[in-house]
Amino acid sequence: KEAKLWGGRFEDSVTDAVERFSESVSFDKALYKQDIMGSRAHARMLAHQVSRHVSAIVGILEHELLDEITLAGGLMTVSDRDSILHGLDEIERRIEAGEFVWRMDREDVHMNIEAALTDIIGEPAKKLHTARSRNDQVVTDLRLWCREAIDKIVASIKQLQVALIKLGLNNEGLIVPGYTHLQRAQPVLLQHLLLSYVEQLERDVGRLVDCKDRMNFCPLGACALAGTGLPIDRFLTSDALGFTAPMRNSIDAVSDRDFVLEFLSANSIAAVHLSRLGEEWVLWASEEFGFLTPSDSVSTGSSIMPQKKNPDPMELVRGKSARVVGDLMTLLVLCKGLPQAYNRDLQEDKEPLFDSVKTVLGMLEVTTEFAQNITFNHARIQKVLPAGHLDATTLADYLVNKGMPFRTSHEIVGRCVALCVARNCQLSELPLDQLQGINSIFKEDVYDFLGVENSVNKFSSYGSTGSECVAEQLSFWISKLQIG
Ligand code: ARG
Numbered sequence: 001k002e003a004k005l006w007g008g009r010f011e012d013s014v015t016d017a018v019e020r021f022s023e024s025v026s027f028d029k030a031l032y033k034q035d036i037m038g039s040r041a042h043a044r045m046l047a048h049q050v051s052r053h054v055s056a057i058v059g060i061l062e063h064e065l066l067d068e069i070t071l072a073g074g075l076m077t078v079s080d081r082d083s084i085l086h087g088l089d090e091i092e093r094r095i096e097a098g099e100f101v102w103r104m105d106r107e108d109v110h111m112n113i114e115a116a117l118t119d120i121i122g123e124p125a126k127k128l129h130t131a132r133s134r135n136d137q138v139v140t141d142l143r144l145w146c147r148e149a150i151d152k153i154v155a156s157i158k159q160l161q162v163a164l165i166k167l168g169l170n171n172e173g174l175i176v177p178g179y180t181h182l183q184r185a186q187p188v189l190l191q192h193l194l195l196s197y198v199e200q201l202e203r204d205v206g207r208l209v210d211c212k213d214r215m216n217f218c219p220l221g222a223c224a225l226a227g228t229g230l231p232i233d234r235f236l237t238s239d240a241l242g243f244t245a246p247m248r249n250s251i252d253a254v255s256d257r258d259f260v261l262e263f264l265s266a267n268s269i270a271a272v273h274l275s276r277l278g279e280e281w282v283l284w285a286s287e288e289f290g291f292l293t294p295s296d297s298v299s300t301g302s303s304i305m306p307q308k309k310n311p312d313p314m315e316l317v318r319g320k321s322a323r324v325v326g327d328l329m330t331l332l333v334l335c336k337g338l339p340q341a342y343n344r345d346l347q348e349d350k351e352p353l354f355d356s357v358k359t360v361l362g363m364l365e366v367t368t369e370f371a372q373n374i375t376f377n378h379a380r381i382q383k384v385l386p387a388g389h390l391d392a393t394t395l396a397d398y399l400v401n402k403g404m405p406f407r408t409s410h411e412i413v414g415r416c417v418a419l420c421v422a423r424n425c426q427l428s429e430l431p432l433d434q435l436q437g438i439n440s441i442f443k444e445d446v447y448d449f450l451g452v453e454n455s456v457n458k459f460s461s462y463g464s465t466g467s468e469c470v471a472e473q474l475s476f477w478i479s480k481l482q483i484g
Contacts, residue, residue: 005115133225
């Protein structure tokens with residue numbers, strides 16, 4: 001058995017069960033890019049510190065000259081740095097070519113890479129872990145990884161927003177029933193409904209971007225928990241890795257995973273949004289609603305019922321939101337009992353994080369494809385639109401416009417609706433004398449307020465569903481998302 005990198009004080013090796021139980025390389029190898037990136041920055045900083053040190057002593061030497069000098073002591077010589085950088089390049093190449101051998105007995109991604117570096121370049125590799133611990137290393141890797149993951153999710157959300165807007169543009173003027181309590185409520189433009197999801201997704205983007213800004217601080221140099229007495233420059237590594245600044249407190253730097261919690265919270269909210277959209281489309285694809293038909297390319301069949309065509313992708317979007325919420329719960333519970341600072345429990349942060357990101361990306365991709373592949377059934381929607389007295393609120397507003405208090409008009413329109421129910425007709429089909437029989441305030445102009453087309457356009461306050469308000473919203477999004 002190979003000696004562990006931490007093996008100095010140990011006489012016996014760990015049991016196979018412990019080794020298998022505690023390894024993380026099988027999943028944290030996903031961090032290899034970030035780990036190598038962090039090591040490069042760290043090695044450059046260490047070598048830079050030497051030159052700075054010496055230049056302080058020598059005083060007169062130029063920086064460029066110093067880089068030529070191979071020093072025997074100090075944090076790291078430039079030649080050690082160069083062979084480390086070289087070795088890291090080679091490791092990255094091997095990983096990407098699938099030639100790298102990941103070893104479980106080397107525990108995690110960090111020690112796999114460090115040990116492989118020693119295999120490749122020998123002695124200089126042993127300087128890389130100067131003023132560094134896996135505790136600050138892993139959390140640096142994780143912040144770098146999350147940063148990139150957030151960018152991917154944000155880009156993917158934007159694609160879905162564009163698809164929803166295009167879907168709206170292809171169905172201009174289509175009025176659909178708006179629901180509350182899943183009961184017919186008021187008529188809305190389909191575009192208005194689709195834009196409501198676009199707004200929700202935009203707040204998801206906002207949460208992710210906020211989270212990224214807050215997480216973009218560098219833990220590297222916090223070492224195990226207390227920092228170090230060695231003359232490192234944390235600002236240098238922070239800058240090199242594109243962080244805003246080094247984290248102020250070394251204990252905080254290695255202890256917390258609040259940035260993952262925040263990220264998974266934002267993912268969970270986004271997943272819940274997608275799940276609700278999924279639920280709506282699944283309902284709308286049913287025989288009972290019949291409002292939309294997904295194309296074959298986004299539907300699946302039944303193994304027993306030959307006639308079936310199911311909207312499975314959106315059911316799975318609804319279903320997979322459970323995983324995303326579950327991942328957040330896992331991490332919340334993982335963190336709740338931990339004393340400062342690093343605890344090995346934190347190794348368990350990665351799988352829920354990776355799962356959440358992978359799942360949300362999949363959900364976004366499939367929802368976008370679904371949006372690109374559904375047809376709204378205009379004829380069917382038009383046919384069922386008159387049911388449910390969607391224009392009743394507009395009728396109440398008509399009476400308010402005539403000076404009547406809203407509570408009174410609500411009561412009167414309620415009686416009109418009761419009459420319709422009794423006569424099995426719509427409000428627009430009630431003759432004027434019948435309306436006037438309920439209240440004399442009704443005049444011939446009432447018919448301009450009845451029927452869904454009239455009704456929908458009476459909604460004209462800022463943010464309403466009337467066609468002018470929706471056109472304003474649309475032009476906002478078209479320019480914001482640069483839809484050509
Ligand atoms: N694999 C570990 C993790 O993911 C790395 C840090 C381990 N540190 C330690 N002292 N055992 O958290």
